[in-house]
Amino acid sequence: MHLILLGAPGAGKGTQGALLAERLGIPKLATGDILREAVRNGTELGREAKQFMDAGELVPDHVILGLVRELLASPAAEQGVIFDGFPRTIAQAEALETILGDLGRGVDAVVLIDVPDRTIVQRMSGRRTDPETGEVYHIVSNPPPPEIAPRVIQRVDDREDTVQRRLDVYRQSTAPLIGFYERAGLPIERVDGTQEIERVQAEISRRLAR
Numbered sequence: 580m581h582l583i584l585l586g587a588p589g590a591g592k593g594t595q596g597a598l599l600a601e602r603l604g605i606p607k608l609a610t611g612d613i614l615r616e617a618v619r620n621g622t623e624l625g626r627e628a629k630q631f632m633d634a635g636e637l638v639p640d641h642v643i644l645g646l647v648r649e650l651l652a653s654p655a656a657e658q659g660v661i662f663d664g665f666p667r668t669i670a671q672a673e674a675l676e677t678i679l680g681d682l683g684r685g686v687d688a689v690v691l692i693d694v695p696d697r698t699i700v701q702r703m704s705g706r707r708t709d710p711e712t713g714e715v716y717h718i719v720s721n722p723p724p725p726e727i728a729p730r731v732i733q734r735v736d737d738r739e740d741t742v743q744r745r746l747d748v749y750r751q752s753t754a755p756l757i758g759f760y761e762r763a764g765l766p767i768e769r770v771d772g773t774q775e776i777e778r779v780q781a782e783i784s785r786r787l788a789r
């Protein structure tokens with residue numbers, strides 16, 4: 580299965596993607612996580628991406644597409660992939676069709692996790708990540724266990740002004756993908772992302788089982 584998780588920054592794509600990956604036994608391809616790791620490791624990719632990420636802008640399509648092409652060709656992706664944070668522009672979605680088509684595959688489902696802006700801002704300000712495992716927490720709704728709490732960190736792009744810019748970029752560049760997939764005949768499974776994490780997961784699973 581090739582499943583795309585769409586939604587604004589902080590809608591819960593990463594959280595739900597991790598649960599789905601475990602349940603479906605296929606990897607999650609999160610371009611944001613890959614880029615953040617490259618930044619941490621100081622690689623060429625990381626150096627190229629950092630300025631865009633810190634400003635809340637999108638990393639150029641050619642950088643992202645090189646990355647995705649390589650990952651989709653790997654044996655780990657043979658049974659399918661959960662896309663978290665990709666595609667993010669119409670150009671990326673068109674390129675994904677070509678890449679998957681060349682591999683004899685295609686997109687099976689698109690899930691849109693719906694969350695209003697005011698909730699997004701609350702979520703971003705409380706989000707914390709474990710730098711050792713990449714696990715994502717929230718100081719109120721999903722707190723880290725006591726042994727992990729001292730080492731969690733806040734993302735640079737979770738500052739309020741950068742979050743606002745990321746929301747604008749989402750509306751401009753990524754939200755048009757909803758129409759793109761509808762026109763392509765793929766139904767968009769809209770899920771209320773304001774529910775508790777487990778409920779959101781249950782709703783996604785129900786929709787996918789139909």
Ligand code: AP5
Pocket residue numbers: 586587588589590591592593594595610611612614631632633635636637638639643663664665666667671702703705706707715716717718720721736745772773774775776779
């Ligand atoms: P990326 O890492 O993809 O960021 P994003 O899309 O902005 O999404 P987030 O990771 O912020 O949020 P999420 O929806 O995964 O929510 P999460 O589960 O963490 O991208 C970062 C940057 O990298 C981009 O700005 C861009 O520069 C670059 N980039 C990445 N991909 C790119 C691409 N394809 N093209 C170009 N550039 C790219 O949840 C958020 C918080 O809420 C957490 O604290 C969580 O615990 C909590 N939470 C989750 N669900 C719930 C719930 N149901 N109830 C209460 N709390 C919840």
